[in-house]
Amino acid sequence: MDLKSNQTSPVLADPVPMSESILGIHSGLLPYTATGTAFSSSLFLTIPRKKPGILDDFRSSAWLDAMKSSSPTHHKITKDFSPEQSSKDGDIVYRNWLIKYPSALASFEQITNHAMGKKLALFLDYDGTLSPIVDNPDLAFMANSMRAAVRNAAKCFPTAIISGRSRDKVYEFVGLTELYYAGSHGMDIMGPVRPISKDQAKCIKSTDKQGKEVNLFQPASEFLPMIQEVFKSLVEITKDIAGAKVENNKFCVSVHYRNVDEKCWTTIGQSVNDILKQYPRLRLTHGRKVLEVRPVLDWDKGKAVEFLLESLGLSNCNNVLPIYIGDDRTDEDAFKVLKERNQGFGILVSSAPKESNAFYSLRDPSEVKEFLKCLVKWKKASSAL
Numbered sequence: 396m397d398l399k400s401n402q403t404s405p406v407l408a409d410p411v412p413m414s415e416s417i418l419g420i421h422s423g424l425l426p427y428t429a430t431g432t433a434f435s436s437s438l439f440l441t442i443p444r445k446k447p448g449i450l451d452d453f454r455s456s457a458w459l460d461a462m463k464s465s466s467p468t469h470h471k472i473t474k475d476f477s478p479e480q481s482s483k484d485g486d487i488v489y490r491n492w493l494i495k496y497p498s499a500l501a502s503f504e505q506i507t508n509h510a511m512g513k514k515l516a517l518f519l520d521y522d523g524t525l526s527p528i529v530d531n532p533d534l535a536f537m538a539n540s541m542r543a544a545v546r547n548a549a550k551c552f553p554t555a556i557i558s559g560r561s562r563d564k565v566y567e568f569v570g571l572t573e574l575y576y577a578g579s580h581g582m583d584i585m586g587p588v589r590p591i592s593k594d595q596a597k598c599i600k601s602t603d604k605q606g607k608e609v610n611l612f613q614p615a616s617e618f619l620p621m622i623q624e625v626f627k628s629l630v631e632i633t634k635d636i637a638g639a640k641v642e643n644n645k646f647c648v649s650v651h652y653r654n655v656d657e658k659c660w661t662t663i664g665q666s667v668n669d670i671l672k673q674y675p676r677l678r679l680t681h682g683r684k685v686l687e688v689r690p691v692l693d694w695d696k697g698k699a700v701e702f703l704l705e706s707l708g709l710s711n712c713n714n715v716l717p718i719y720i721g722d723d724r725t726d727e728d729a730f731k732v733l734k735e736r737n738q739g740f741g742i743l744v745s746s747a748p749k750e751s752n753a754f755y756s757l758r759d760p761s762e763v764k765e766f767l768k769c770l771v772k773w774k775k776a777s778s779a780l
């Protein structure tokens with residue numbers, strides 16, 4: 396296979412209006428459509444509306460702006476003020492933002508009123524949601540207390556982790572057998588066995604670490620050799636950039652610049668851009684101080700949520716309440732799916748105001764833990780009635 400040939404539409408192309416019936420394949424597996432989340436508001440951090448694509452000149456400010464705004468802090472929002480003033484103003488801005496994205500803890504009663512008589516399904520992002528953001532991605536461990544909270548939640552509700560990491564890596568961090576895992580931004584799903592449905596039919600039967608029969612769904616499997624090749628090139632091209640780190644996430648690659656001097660961000664961005672020019676079937680997205688290289692495929696965390704709901708047999712019921720908790724731009728795809736289904740809600744984990752498709756918010760992973768504990772308590776109390 397020629398790994399670099401362009402067999403799909405150009406990167407960041409407009410939607411391809413092909414119907415499922417014509418092609419006989421699920422629309423979710425058609426080439427990617429660029430529908431990047433637009434963040435806007437004068438009070439909030441602004442992330443460029445135009446998603447920087449690999450066909451852009453890297454030096455265009457959109458790229459750098461996106462890199463700079465990829466992990467906001469209060470300090471950056473209000474950097475023109477004195478620290479004291481800055482934190483006061485930051486608090487006011489955050490409190491105003493909470494009007495639009497109420498705290499899921501403060502709104503817990505409202506949430507449980509909504510959940511009454513419904514089957515709750517939990518979808519959790521990993522980095523920045525279950526573990527705090529740290530400088531070294533290899534050390535993003537989850538606290539034992541968080542692990543216990545997730546385990547208890549999984550005893551009450553079907554629970555899945557959907558991460559940008561490789562599925563193996565996120566399993567290594569979480570270490571709970573009670574959950575379902577989706578790695579590579581949903582492009583590597585290990586879920587329950589369910590007979591015949593569109594995507595389920597494309598699953599491979601496999602066994603999990605306990606020997607239990609599971610379904611493996613890997614819509615980007617044909618990209619594996621290409622991704623491994625690109626991973627090697629990215630390692631090579633960034634090896635002299637101090638602090639740069641390239642992470643192999645199986646069906647996608649992360650190029651971290653959190654520890655790179657800001658003066659070298661253009662260099663790292665340009666290097667990634669140069670490599671990607673040779674791979675029109677790969678695209679680039681931005682995460683928290685990370686550039687993520689992934690296949691041009693219309694499959695994301697939102698599609699993974701839909702897939703898992705279907706695998707769990709919860710897809711066509713009105714009495715299901717899916718809750719998705721995440722902190723990153725890639726989680727917006729899942730928030731959007733829930734919003735469009737008008738079913739359940741997204742919870743954005745953020746200590747800085749930003750526009751989102753989520754409905755509620757939580758400040759940080761410790762609030763996520765509290766929220767999970769509250770859900771378990773509520774479930775136990777309502778089951779005892």
Ligand SMILES: O=P(O)(O)OC[C@H]1O[C@H](O[C@H]2O[C@H](CO)[C@@H](O)[C@H](O)[C@H]2O)[C@H](O)[C@@H](O)[C@@H]1O
Pocket residue numbers: 520521522523527528529530531532533535557558559560642644649651653682683684685687723725
């Ligand atoms: O979908 P997620 O589970 O949130 O994964 C997204 C990326 O998370 C990791 O990077 C982020 O967290 C690191 C550890 O805290 C941090 O050092 C880095 O700056 C963040 O971008 C992970 O390393 C990536 O591969 C994931 O794609």
